[in-house]
Amino acid sequence: xxxxxxxxxxxxxxxxxxxxxxxxxxxxxxxxxxxxxxxxxxxxxxxxxxxxxxxxxxxxxxxxxxxxxxxxxxxxxxxxxxxxxxxxxxxxxxxxxxxxxxxxxxxxxxxxxxxxxxxxxxxxxxxxxxxxxxxxxxxxxxxxxxxxxxxxxxxxxxxxxxxxxxxxxxxxxxxxxxxxxxxxxxxxxxxxxxxxxxxxxxxxxxxxxxxxxxxxxxxxxxxxxxxxxxxxxxxxxxxxxxxxxxxxxxxxxxxxxxxxxxxxxxxxxxxxxxxxxxxxxxxxxxxxxxxxx
Amino acid sequence: xxxxxxxxxxxxxxxxxxxxxxxxxxxxxxxxxxxxxxxxxxxxxxxxxxxxxxxxxxxxxxxxxxxxxxxxxxxxxxxxxxxxxxxxxxxxxxxxxxxxxxxxxxxxxxxxxxxxxxxxxxxxxxxxxxxxxxxxxxxxxxxxxxxxxxxxxxxxxxxxxxxxxxxxxxxxxxxxxxxxxxxxxxxxxxxxxxxxxxxxxxxxxxxxxxxxxxxxxxxxxxxxxxxxxxxxxxxxxxxxxxxxxxxxxxxxxxxxxxxxxxxxxxxxxxxxxxxxxxxxxxxxxxxxxxxxx
Numbered sequence: 001x002x003x004x005x006x007x008x009x010x011x012x013x014x015x016x017x018x019x020x021x022x023x024x025x026x027x028x029x030x031x032x033x034x035x036x037x038x039x040x041x042x043x044x045x046x047x048x049x050x051x052x053x054x055x056x057x058x059x060x061x062x063x064x065x066x067x068x069x070x071x072x073x074x075x076x077x078x079x080x081x082x083x084x085x086x087x088x089x090x091x092x093x094x095x096x097x098x099x100x101x102x103x104x105x106x107x108x109x110x111x112x113x114x115x116x117x118x119x120x121x122x123x124x125x126x127x128x129x130x131x132x133x134x135x136x137x138x139x140x141x142x143x144x145x146x147x148x149x150x151x152x153x154x155x156x157x158x159x160x161x162x163x164x165x166x167x168x169x170x171x172x173x174x175x176x177x178x179x180x181x182x183x184x185x186x187x188x189x190x191x192x193x194x195x196x197x198x199x200x201x202x203x204x205x206x207x208x209x210x211x212x213x214x215x216x217x218x219x220x221x222x223x224x225x226x227x228x229x230x231x232x233x234x235x236x237x238x239x240x241x242x243x244x245x246x247x248x249x250x251x252x253x254x255x256x257x258x259x260x261x262x263x264x265x266x267x268x269x270x271x272x273x274x275x276x277x278x279x280x281x282x283x284x285x286x287x288x289x290x291x292x293x
Numbered sequence: 294x295x296x297x298x299x300x301x302x303x304x305x306x307x308x309x310x311x312x313x314x315x316x317x318x319x320x321x322x323x324x325x326x327x328x329x330x331x332x333x334x335x336x337x338x339x340x341x342x343x344x345x346x347x348x349x350x351x352x353x354x355x356x357x358x359x360x361x362x363x364x365x366x367x368x369x370x371x372x373x374x375x376x377x378x379x380x381x382x383x384x385x386x387x388x389x390x391x392x393x394x395x396x397x398x399x400x401x402x403x404x405x406x407x408x409x410x411x412x413x414x415x416x417x418x419x420x421x422x423x424x425x426x427x428x429x430x431x432x433x434x435x436x437x438x439x440x441x442x443x444x445x446x447x448x449x450x451x452x453x454x455x456x457x458x459x460x461x462x463x464x465x466x467x468x469x470x471x472x473x474x475x476x477x478x479x480x481x482x483x484x485x486x487x488x489x490x491x492x493x494x495x496x497x498x499x500x501x502x503x504x505x506x507x508x509x510x511x512x513x514x515x516x517x518x519x520x521x522x523x524x525x526x527x528x529x530x531x532x533x534x535x536x537x538x539x540x541x542x543x544x545x546x547x548x549x550x551x552x553x554x555x556x557x558x559x560x561x562x563x564x565x566x567x568x569x570x571x572x573x574x575x576x577x578x579x580x581x582x583x584x585x586x
Contacts, residue, residue, distance in 0.1 A: 231433070
């Protein structure tokens with residue numbers, strides 16, 4: 001075993017290298033997450049709290065605002081993540097062609113949204129989707145709509161704007177991962193399949209997708225974690241409105257803690273909902289990816 | 294699916310062109326569709342940037358009514374921005390936080406990444422595995438306990454509160470551990486025979502050899518720090534300490550936001566990351582991909 005080969009001074013040195021990071025992780029990650037678990041069983045406001053058992057969990061089931069935040073978060077997750085990943089895959093497939101004219105221009109352009117801060121691009125989207133804004137002007141001009149869409153004032157369209165915004169920001173990011181993975185695939189496999197008469201869609205579905213599976217899994221896990229924590233965009237574009245139609249779990253935790261009289265215990269319970277969801281969804285994604293081999 | 298098919302069918306088109314003058318009509322149409330798809334994607338990706346620049350030259354009422362041509366209000370907007378906010382101070386705050394945070398994160402996390410790879414033992418592998426699991430703990434679950442912790446430590450409104458929780462970054466530790474696998478251990482053995490201590494090996498041999506890994510990590514961490522929003526929003530409550538991201542967000546959440554002024558702020562907030570991206574594009578992408586290799 002490796003352990004036996006390590007000398008004593010080597011052991012000490014090894015610990016010294018990793019110790020600062022471990023101490024900090026203990027203080028700012030392990031301790032807070034355990035504290036939060038303990039807090040989620042406390043009720044009360046501010047720093048006056050007492051043990052409430054499962055009172056907070058009961059409160060979750062009776063809290064319409066929480067349920068709306070949970071539903072909204074799931075809608076964003078279920079609608080946005082697949083659209084974004086399919087688009088990213090599509091762009092990567094189109095760009096994975098060394099003969100394509102203007103390839104690096106297209107790649108750079110599609111990746112460019114990734115350099116903006118979440119707040120900065122949210123402000124841009126908020127101004128573009130104003131009632132008489134440039135997006136409505138464009139849609140009216142090309143005749144796609146007859147009357148302006150109340151993007152930010154309507155519960156349905158406000159969700160659409162948030163989904164469009166996140167898709168704009170992150171598609172290029174995911175595309176880069178797919179592109180890098182595609183460039184590692186041996187081209188001769190495609191030529192062999194083509195000569196055997198395998199049609200293009202089948203080559204994509206039965207060759208490219210299975211070979212990209214680890215990367216697709218990786219991107220869907222990180223996108224899921226990201227969407228479950230959605231905050232900056234909704235806070236900037238809609239502030240959760242209109243009438244809580246874009247309220248997310250993170251925004252609700254923030255409101256519970258910092259907008260109203262702080263309710264640390266209940267906010268911790270809501271935050272554990274996110275922890276549990278991340279755990280369950282990551283697990284499902286791993287299982288699905290394994291079964292489809 | 295049909296567009297996907299066409300995108301992938303590029304391979305087909307290339308092979309066809311290589312093998313002879315059989316560039317038939319369907320292939321041409323497919324190729325044209327790929328260009329249309331990529332052009333639309335590129336335009337949509339770049340448009341908000343153009344919008345940001347054009348809007349900085351327009352007055353707020355013109356911006357929200359979708360004026361998409363260069364106006365004459367640029368000077369007014371710039372003057373407005375510099376009178377409404379203490380710009381030098383805000384940029385100093387952002388730069389200080391991003392630079393100090395990046396240096397500390399790199400120091401602690403690269404040390405740990407190196408330590409985990411070079412001094413292996415069964416026990417440490419278990420810790421590393423545990424850390425990877427913690428990678429999926431969402432920040433939303435940590436923000437409430439971290440806030441209470443910082444309040445107890447009397448660190449609210451200090452930069453220490455912003456920087457401390459991010460220094461031990463699991464992502465960067467993982468990144469450096471992966472990169473260290475490529476670090477030739479002959480170098481380390483030779484240095485040991487020459488009598489160098491472990492910390493000297495790290496400082497004088499590892500650091501210079503791994504320059505490009507550090508460069509990629511610096512870009513990723515700097516961007517994340519510069520653009521950070523939620524945690525500074527919670528911790529910094531006085532105006533003197535706010536960062537550019539916090540300031541443009543609070544300007545945009547006014548009841549009648551002055552978009553002309555905000556656009557100037559948004560351009561200034563985006564410029565540093567945009568410059569880094571264009572100057573160090575290859576490193577930037579390497580840094581992104583480093584985590585999945």
